[in-house]
Amino acid sequence: MKSLSKTPVSLEQARAIAQSQLNQPLVAFSELADGYFNAAYRLDLADGTTRVLKVAPLGEIRVLRYERDIMQAEVGALRLVRQQTEMPVPQVYVHDTSRAILPADYFIMDFIPGVSFWTLRADLPESDQQAIERESGRYLRQMNQIRGERFGYFAGEERFSTWPECFDHMLQGVLQDGQDAGVVLPLAYSELLAFARSKSDCLRSVTTPSLVHWDLWAGNIFIDPATRQITGIIDFERALWGDSLMEVGFGAFGDNPHFRAGYGEDLLAAPGAATRKALYNTYLYLIMVIECTYRQYETPDQETWARAMLAAELEKLR
Numbered sequence: 001m002k003s004l005s006k007t008p009v010s011l012e013q014a015r016a017i018a019q020s021q022l023n024q025p026l027v028a029f030s031e032l033a034d035g036y037f038n039a040a041y042r043l044d045l046a047d048g049t050t051r052v053l054k055v056a057p058l059g060e061i062r063v064l065r066y067e068r069d070i071m072q073a074e075v076g077a078l079r080l081v082r083q084q085t086e087m088p089v090p091q092v093y094v095h096d097t098s099r100a101i102l103p104a105d106y107f108i109m110d111f112i113p114g115v116s117f118w119t120l121r122a123d124l125p126e127s128d129q130q131a132i133e134r135e136s137g138r139y140l141r142q143m144n145q146i147r148g149e150r151f152g153y154f155a156g157e158e159r160f161s162t163w164p165e166c167f168d169h170m171l172q173g174v175l176q177d178g179q180d181a182g183v184v185l186p187l188a189y190s191e192l193l194a195f196a197r198s199k200s201d202c203l204r205s206v207t208t209p210s211l212v213h214w215d216l217w218a219g220n221i222f223i224d225p226a227t228r229q230i231t232g233i234i235d236f237e238r239a240l241w242g243d244s245l246m247e248v249g250f251g252a253f254g255d256n257p258h259f260r261a262g263y264g265e266d267l268l269a270a271p272g273a274a275t276r277k278a279l280y281n282t283y284l285y286l287i288m289v290i291e292c293t294y295r296q297y298e299t300p301d302q303e304t305w306a307r308a309m310l311a312a313e314l315e316k317l318r
Contacts, residue, residue: 002033002297002298003036003037003295003296003297004061004294004295004296005037005038005057005061005063005067005294005295006035006037006038006039006055006057007038007039007055007056007057007058007102007103007104008039009039009041009053009055009102011026011029013101013102014026014029014041014043014053015029016101017043017053017101017102017106017108018043018045020101021093021094021096021108022043022045022051022093022094022108024045024046024047024049025045025046026043026044026045026046027044027045027046028042028043028044029041029042029043029044030042032052034116034219035235036291036295037057037067037070037237037295038054038055038056038057038071038237039054039055040052040053040054040055041053041054041055042111043108043111050111051093051108051109051110051111052090052108052109052110052111052112053106053107053108054071054074054106054107054108054109055102055104055105055106056071056104056105056106057104058103058104059103059104062294063294064173064174064177064287064290064291064294065173065174065176065177066153066156066170066173066174066238066287067237068155068156069155069156070153070155070237070238071105071106071107071155071237072105072155073153073154073155073236073237073238073239073240074107074235074236074237074239075092075095075107076154076155076239077154077211077213077236077239078090078091078092078109078236079092080146080211081143081146081211081236084142084146085139085142085143085146086139086142087139087140087142087143087233088139088230088231088232088233089232089233089234089236090109090110090111090112090232090234091109091110092107092108092109093107093108093109093110094106094107094108095107110232112222112231112232112234113222113224113231113232114222114223114224114225114231114232115222115223115225116218116219116220116221116222116223117132117136117218117219117221117222117223118217118218118219118221119219120223120225121218124228128228129258130258131228131258132221132223132228132230133249133256133258133259133262134258134259134261134262135230135262136216136221136230136233136249136259136262137249137258137259137260137261137262137263137264138262138263138264139230139233140213140216140247140249140259140263141262141263141264141265143211143212143213144210144211144212144244144247145210146210146211147208147209147210147211148209148210148211148241149209150209150241151163151165151166151209151240151241151242152166152209152240152241152242153170153238153239153240153241154211154239154240154241156240159241162204163203163204163206163207163209163242163243164200164203164204166242167200167203167242167279167283168197168200170283171193171196171283171286172193174283174286174287174290175189175192175193175286177290177294178286178289178290181290181293181294182293183289183290183293185286185289185310186307186310186311186314187314192286195314195317196279196282196317199275199278199279199317200279201272202271202272202273202275202276202279203243203276203279205270205271205272205276206242206243206245206276209241209242210241210242210243210244211239211240211241212239212240212241212242212243212244212246212247213233213236213238213239213247214238214239214240214242214246214247214248215235215236215237215238215248216233216247216248216249217248217253220233220234220235221233222234243276243280244267245267245268245270245273245276245277245280246280248284249263250267250268250277251268251277251281252277252280252281252284274316275317278313278316278317279317281309281313281316282310282313282314282317285306285307285309285310285313286310288302288306288309288310289303289306289307289310292306
């Protein structure tokens with residue numbers, strides 16, 4: 001996906017990074033274009049290894065409030081999850097904020113072999129699809145069991161003692177992003193905030209900050225086509241200390257009973273869970289609508305889809 005937020009890297013810059021950071025000549029260099037925010041490039045090195053170079057947006061690129069410093073979040077979350085769970089996540093080798101070679105921050109991590117579950121799923125027997133969904137749920141439960149002391153985005157400077165206070169701050173932030181960019185929404189901004197607040201009492205039941213991936217959809221799960229096993233899980237940019245029910249496997253893109261079975265706990269069965277989930281989905285789709293203006297995607301398909309999903313979630317909350 002082409003996006004204004006993606007920083008271009010030249011072959012000469014890639015060679016300089018490979019030599020200075022990995023002490024290896026660069027054999028081949030190509031862009032990994034599937035992502036939506038940070039730029040990513042494949043580095044094939046002379047010693048036969050392959051790494052991924054991930055580059056943050058340039059400083060002058062306007063991003064959403066929650067996206068500020070999210071590369072720091074990804075690096076920190078990857079390292080923590082790798083240390084404390086069995087989740088197959090790439091190792092981070094370098095995190096460079098010096099701007100010496102590139103005019104933006106970057107990090108280098110393992111290249112995950114395989115094909116995204118999103119790409120492969122249609123060609124898999126249903127039994128294999130279900131097994132992968134269960135396994136992803138099992139891995140995510142391990143990540144969610146990592147506990148924090150306060151609520152907030154992983155890389156954010158602001159932390160909150162209660163989840164309702166934190167979520168209200170997050171919601172205000174994205175609404176302000178939309179206002180700043182002149183994005184038209186289904187309701188006036190003040191009405192949207194007031195409406196969400198009127199439904200927020202259910203958030204008080206969340207008292208423990210869990211480490212939430214918040215972007216574990218099929219495109220971020222990689223599979224070995226031969227063994228049908230998960231080879232890696234990526235894209236921890238949106239990691240935060242919050243409510244595990246925010247995870248998209250709990251109904252953001254449709255019901256996924258096999259994911260929930262692997263997770264081992266049906267969070268949707270808790271009192272007030274349906275309203276909590278609708279609030280989280282509303283927040284997610286607000287982001288997905290508003291980010292289209294910031295990133296200047298080439299086609300309207302993403303925004304059209306996100307607006308339809310946002311309308312459906314607002315209807316659930318009525």
